[in-house]
Amino acid sequence: MVAVDAAEFFAQLSREPDVDAPDLVAVDATDRLLLDEAATDLAAHPGAVVVLDDDHGALTLGAVALHGATGVRVHQDLLVGELALAANAERTGQTGTYTRHGLDADLLRGARVVLAKAPKSLEALRELVQVVAAGADPAVTLYVGGRVKHMTLGMNDVLAEGFTDVHATLARQKSRVLVARGPRPVQSSFPVCREHADLGLTVCAHGAAFAGVKVDRGTRALLAALPGAVPDAATAVDLGCGTGVLAVALAAARPGLSVVGVDQSAAAVASAVATVAANGLGDRVRVVRDDAAGSLPDASVDLVVCNPPFHSGVAVSETLAHRLFAGAARVLRPGGELWCVYNSHLPHRDALRRIVGPTRQVTRDPTFTVTASTRT
Incomplete structure (x- = not known):
């Protein structure tokens, strides 16, 4: 694998066609921290990676370009996120390195590493936890990252509904990652x-x-x-x-x-x-x-x-x-x-x-x- 400079790589990414504003970015500190915290697992399981709610492609394309992931399976709630990921993949020469899926069993089957941006609501996190715990490999590790000011102890409790081991990483640049292992048997409660x-x-x-x-x-x-x-x-x-x-x-x-x-x-x-x-x-x-x-x-x-x-x-x-x-x-x-x-x-x-x-x-x-x- 050819070494890629992370800063140069991320500088190529754009929000297009999503809305743009001075306080909105294509890559944030949470994206970088998630990839760094999961680096060892990404290297160990490059073909069993799932990414959830990647805003504009930084997690998906970063996992491929910086950590050697292959055939990444992706679910993004927002269509403009999907379009931005596709545009960024083309811009960085990574078209075809990932596949899109619904939030379902096909997305998670055999997954060992799951990277997720923390959703805004606990109910959204609860559904994510249920799908991952029920569908991924029993040895899966789920990494959920977000800005510290938007993360609550309630998120740890929701993760604990689906996993036996939940802990938080040290904060960096006002972002933090919650790490969950040991999926429990769970039933979907949605819709x-x-x-x-x-x-x-x-x-x-x-x-x-x-x-x-x-x-x-x-x-x-x-x-x-x-x-x-x-x-x-x-x-x-x-x-x-x-x-x-x-x-x-x-x-x-x-x-x-x-x-x-x-x-x-x-x-x-x-x-x-x-x-x-x-x-x-x-x-x-x-x-x-x-x-x-x-x-x-x-x-x-x-x-x-x-x-x-x-x-x-x-x-x-x-x-x-x-x-x-x-x-x-x-x-x-x-x-x-x-x-x-x-x-x-x-x-x-x-x-x-x-x-x-x-x-x-x-x-x-x-x-x-x-x-x-x-x-x-």
């Missing part, structure tokens, strides 16, 4: 489903889905306004659908409406599919994994509903919402409308006017604003 009698629907969620089985206050604000949203619409899109609450509510209230839910998160798509099935609407709601409705035809939709995110990981970024607004503008027919809910302090109305068209306020309170934007 979790909850009935919301007040809304007349059941919500199902995988671990990494935003809000889980809850219906967040922003979504509730938009749900309350939806009866007035393009009443004669024949087609609708739930853009960034999450667990599918808006898509299911629209389809349930309007028997003649055809609805598509789209989200770039694999966990969200799996959750929305389960929510649609739980509410008996599989014949009228289709769920697609894509980025900002990129797979849908131009000028093909009467109504788009959206509760846009405002975080990229833990960083606040308006660019995520703007990308969704641009996607809505592209798929809406002239005269079609985007109904959007967002935190009242955010300056989204100007962006909606600029990107989509004339925008009116539907409802507003100190926390949430609902607007309707007409495609010109």
